[in-house]
Amino acid sequence: xxxxxxxxxxxxxxxxxxxxxxxxxxxxxxxxxxxxxxxxxxxxxxxxxxxxxxxxxxxxxxxxxxxxxxxxxxxxxxxxxxxxxxxxxxxxxxxxxxxxxxxxxxxxxxxxxxxxxxxxxxxxxxxxxxxxxxxxxxxxxxxxxxxxxxxxxxxxxxxxxxxxxxxxxxxxxxxxxxxxxxxxxxxxxxxxxxxxxxxxxxxxxxxxxxxxxxxxxxxxxxxxxxxxxxxxxxxx
Numbered sequence: 001x002x003x004x005x006x007x008x009x010x011x012x013x014x015x016x017x018x019x020x021x022x023x024x025x026x027x028x029x030x031x032x033x034x035x036x037x038x039x040x041x042x043x044x045x046x047x048x049x050x051x052x053x054x055x056x057x058x059x060x061x062x063x064x065x066x067x068x069x070x071x072x073x074x075x076x077x078x079x080x081x082x083x084x085x086x087x088x089x090x091x092x093x094x095x096x097x098x099x100x101x102x103x104x105x106x107x108x109x110x111x112x113x114x115x116x117x118x119x120x121x122x123x124x125x126x127x128x129x130x131x132x133x134x135x136x137x138x139x140x141x142x143x144x145x146x147x148x149x150x151x152x153x154x155x156x157x158x159x160x161x162x163x164x165x166x167x168x169x170x171x172x173x174x175x176x177x178x179x180x181x182x183x184x185x186x187x188x189x190x191x192x193x194x195x196x197x198x199x200x201x202x203x204x205x206x207x208x209x210x211x212x213x214x215x216x217x218x219x220x221x222x223x224x225x226x227x228x229x230x231x232x233x234x235x236x
Contacts, residue, residue: 026052026061032231035065035073038157038176039194039220040185041227043073057084074099077110087129095121095143102183104144121145121184133162145184155182159194172198178222191222 028050035043045068052061061080067073075098082091097119098108104119105112112118121143127136139156147153159176176194178185185193200214212233219226 021056024054026050026054028233028235030231030233031068032229034227034229035067036216036218036227036229038159038185039196039218039223039225041225042076043067043070045069046073059083082125087131087134089125089127089129091125093123093125095123100144103146116144116146116150118144133160135160140184147183153182153184155184156180157185157193168201170200172196172200174198185222187222193220193222195219195221 030048030050032046032048033044034041035046035048043065046065047068048063048065050061050063052059054060059080059082061082063076063078063080065074065076067075077096078093080091080093082089084090096110097104100119103116105114105117108119110119113120121140123138123140125136125138127134136159137156138158139154141152141154145153145155156179157176158179159174162173164171164173174194174196175192176196177190177192178187179190181188185191187193196216196218198214198216200212202210202212204210212235214231214233216229216231217226218229
């Protein structure tokens with residue numbers, strides 16, 4: 001599931017200082033060496049396109065992921081409807097995967113929304129950007145997210161991000177945790193699942209064209225795994 005957060009915005013939800021006064025469009029695509037989301041390994045080298053529109057704080061974003069080197073990697077297509085005002089942001093993301101670890105629709109039909117036979121997961125997110133740091137809370141409220149007894153799991157995730165600049169590089173430190181048992185995050189109770197440090201910088205190619213590149217170190221103390229990710233973004 002995505003890095004979205006997003007809805008992630010695989011564009012990530014975040015507060016904005018002022019609502020924009022005109023329609024804005026986002027068209028971009030990330031290429032990443034590994035698809036790591038909230039401390040979970042979801043695939044190898046991947047292409048992750050984004051298409052979005054926003055107006056006066058309201059945004060609708062489509063985000064996807066497809067493996068480039070491993071045909072077995074899960075394909076993902078997410079839609080996020082979000083609203084931000086000042087530092088506050090709220091959103092709903094509809095995650096869809098062509099395969100699920102358990103349950104779901106074996107035929108991977110996008111428009112299949114049966115209560116126990118869908119590959120969709122719906123998540124609500126609320127957060128606030130304080131400037132020096134931002135906080136997010138996300139909870140699954142519908143779709144394929146159940147406990148072993150068949151009851152809804154309401155899997156949740158909370159995260160704090162601290163941005164800072166060092167020399168000419170933009171950095172972000174992240175700490176994320178799952179507050180209670182969740183099969184979706186493979187936790188048995190409260191667990192820290194995501195400790196990350198990301199560096200990003202625009203590489204100038206010509207006077208009018210540059211390519212944003214980024215590197216990220218990610219550790220998941222719960223699963224005892226660690227990852228090093230490199231990626232770049234293509235955008236008009």
